[in-house]
Amino acid sequence: MxxxxxxxxxxxxxxxxxxxxxxxxxxxxxxxxxxxxxxxxxxxxxxxxxxxxxxxxxxxxxxxxxxxxxxxxxxxxxxxxxxxxLGKPKDIRLSPQKIMLVGLYGHGKTTTAGKLARFFQRKGLSVYLVACDTHRPGAVEQLEQIGDQLSIPVFSLKGENDPVKIVGNYLKRDISKYVSIFDTSGRHSLNEDLIEEMKKLKELINPDEIFLIVDATIGQQAEKQAMAFKEAIGITGVIITKLDGSAKGGGALSAVAATGAPVVFIGVGEHLDDLEYFDPKRFIARILGLGDMKALMEISKELNMDEEETEKTVEKMMSGKINLKDMYDIWEQISRPGILQKLFNSLPMMNIPGSDKINKDFMDQSVEKIRKYRIILDSMTNEELENPDIIKGSRISRIARGAGVSEEEVRILLKDFNNMVKMMKGMKGNRKMIKMLRKQMGKELNEDDIGSGNDGNN
Ligand SMILES: Nc1nc2c(ncn2[C@@H]2O[C@H](COP(=O)(O)OP(=O)(O)O)[C@@H](O)[C@H]2O)c(=O)[nH]1
Ligand SMILES: [Mg+2]
The missing domain is CATH 1.20.120.140 (SRP54, nucleotide-binding domain)
Incomplete structure (x- = not known):
């Protein structure tokens, strides 16, 4: 991207x-x-x-x-x-709410409805998809298929051509415990007909969020489109889709930010997992491939990790008092391009001649593993991330379902995490290791340190 x-x-x-x-x-x-x-x-x-x-x-x-x-x-x-x-990040509430999706034909509304459903489902929330696109033939079936894939209910009224009636019927139910996502219909352009339909639906739904879906491939024109929708019905955020395949992504992102409407999520592929929460700072850090831990840590103030914080993280890691939330951050940082490679390269045993091939395979596997781990962690609630000990039995099944993995894989993650905690505790007395870690995290070693760095594990 x-x-x-x-x-x-x-x-x-x-x-x-x-x-x-x-x-x-x-x-x-x-x-x-x-x-x-x-x-x-x-x-x-x-x-x-x-x-x-x-x-x-x-x-x-x-x-x-x-x-x-x-x-x-x-x-x-x-x-x-x-x-x-790229503007300021927008907070996403992790509680029941009504989200209305709007946008023109083909920009990715229905797909994004599914991706959002997946996002909230992973957070342990109940989701309902509401099929209000009565314009495009097959739109309801498309949403139902997505619902099936995710085991998320889809509300529709077959043969009903008036979206207002569909929504009216849906709202008669008790929907208070759901994140309701309304997939509305588009047009080729923002014409009177579409504006009128959106206004009626907005009034009826009284949505907490109105997200405009914009295809990144239109580039700078995204500004005009965001402005037009903002004026026509008001929007609370923008989701930019197809950033995976577009050379104009920078244009679309910056143009939307210029309208003052926050970019909330970005779509980075056709799969239902290909949705990322958009935080401008983290996004830039990633595309810059701040693969250099040192630069990353010097900039870490901006990532809410000032020097003291960094020191605390190192201490925390060493004492084994970390939870899955910290782990998520660590995994997120080391999964940035180049970082894992650098970390490996800094380990002496990884630099033996002839070990390149092993390194590469190991790296590829690790990257894949971290990717999967992050999906699993995304399915956990805050409470679970903070207290991994409570993750047992039915919680494991729910997390596995949410992440689309087996229960065994969730257990492996927990085991890996526990091993990591143990290993870090074991590193506590190892000054050499601590120094290496500090160095990786941005502190220069001075000659003194190098001279006395040989005092092992006890
Ligand atoms: N590569 C890519 N394709 C996407 C993305 N989001 C949507 N699409 C594709 O865009 C096309 C139109 O999407 P759809 O959800 O039907 O658009 P709608 O008319 O606004 O509901 C479909 O083929 C989707 O698979 C994305 O983030 N990346
Ligand atoms: Mg659609």
């Missing part, structure tokens, strides 16, 4: 990291590189200019905080400005 933008920005980052000193010329070159990268990703000219102007101003006028190198400080500025270009 957004591969070209990621690639060119990574090159920019490399260039900064490598330059020995940063002067006005370097900054100007950097700003030109950023502009080029953004424009190539279809970001609107005005936005690209604004971002690069702010980077330039800050890079030339602000001083790095004590202890931070000028290079990392510049990286931090670029990272912050790119993230702010």
């Amino acid at each position: 957004l591969d070209t933008l990621a690639e060119s920005l990574k090159d920019v980052f490399k260039k900064i990291t490598k330059s020995s000193s940063i002067d006005k010329d370097t900054v100007e070159e950097l700003v030109r590189d950023i502009q080029r990268a953004l424009l190539k990703a279809d970001v609107k000219v005005q936005i690209a200019l604004d971002v690069s102007r702010r980077v330039k101003e800050r890079a030339l006028n602000e001083k790095p905080p004590p202890g931070m190198s000028i290079q990392n400080f510049i990286l931090k500025i670029v990272y912050e400005e790119l993230a702010s270009m």
